[in-house]
Amino acid sequence: MLVKKIKMHNQNQNTKSTKICVVLTDPEDWTAQAFVKNIEKRGAKAVPLNLSTLSASISTADFSIFNADLTDVELDAIIVRDVGISFSLEQISFKFDLLRQFEKSIPLMNRSEAIQNAANKFFSFYLFKLAHLPIPRTTITSELDVALNAIEEFGTAIAKPIFGSQGKGILKLESSQPDLKPTLTALLKERDVLYLQQFVPNPGRDIRVFVVGDEAVGAIYRVSQVDSFVSNLSQGGTPVKCELTAEMQELAVRATKAVGADFAGIDLIEGDEGLFLLEINGTPSGKGINRACGIDVTERIVDRLFERLENRK
Ligand SMILES: Nc1ncnc2c1ncn2[C@@H]1O[C@H](COP(=O)(O)OP(=O)(O)O)[C@@H](O)[C@H]1O
């Protein structure tokens, strides 16, 4: 088997054309393809890469990352479309360690720490709290009694996986439901830890704001299906253009800064007393906002990456 090595481009050698790696799992994904298209529009070469195809070799003298399918390639920068879902802690750690290693030499967008902060619904909420951002009350626990008390206080609660996405694994729980205790016991057995959040009564939609750099570049409402309380597009929600208010822009930009991201998708919900942050996504899909508003967020992200490359020279 011929092993082809991946090298980081030495920034002093400017003879070759710029090569930007797009970390992805699905080459057919709209956002992944839009990144590739916009990188090539800038005259650079796009190198799609699935992190699970990478291997590493370490000895006292050498360290290399390699991919059996690639010809030798020197990368100048990396954009992460998605790292992929992994149920093995070891595999997901290895993927992030590869990203951490890459970013020692070349620009990575988003930075690995920002992707991890955003993916973690507990830690991102902690960072939002430090930034004085409005969030629904949330309790994280492995104790049944603590969970029961929290739901008693919340009245209506949402249980979500700490590392979930696309509206998967989200349940609505009522303090009055007769089977609350067995339901929580079963959920604890399955998840080991529960993430419980006060349900925010809302107009049957949430708001996804896109931020690139210091700017909120657009937003969509995601209107839930009639029989659903989850508005994710992957769960049948409909994208509808949303006019950005100053409050939406401010919250979304501050949330992006709080997790240290260069770009992000921020979920807001309209409660009775104003907007609340629900979560931030450091690897957001650009498809819905493109459909509803004609905005291509990937073009702005690629522009920002090129600015960063220019500033390194
Ligand atoms: N506290 C809440 N109150 C009301 N609806 C919620 C709440 N949390 C989540 N939802 C609904 O569930 C959807 C998914 O929740 P979210 O926290 O964004 O997780 P995911 O990572 O799965 O998108 C939201 O877009 C919203 O429609």
Ligand SMILES: [Mg+2]
């Ligand atoms: Mg969401």
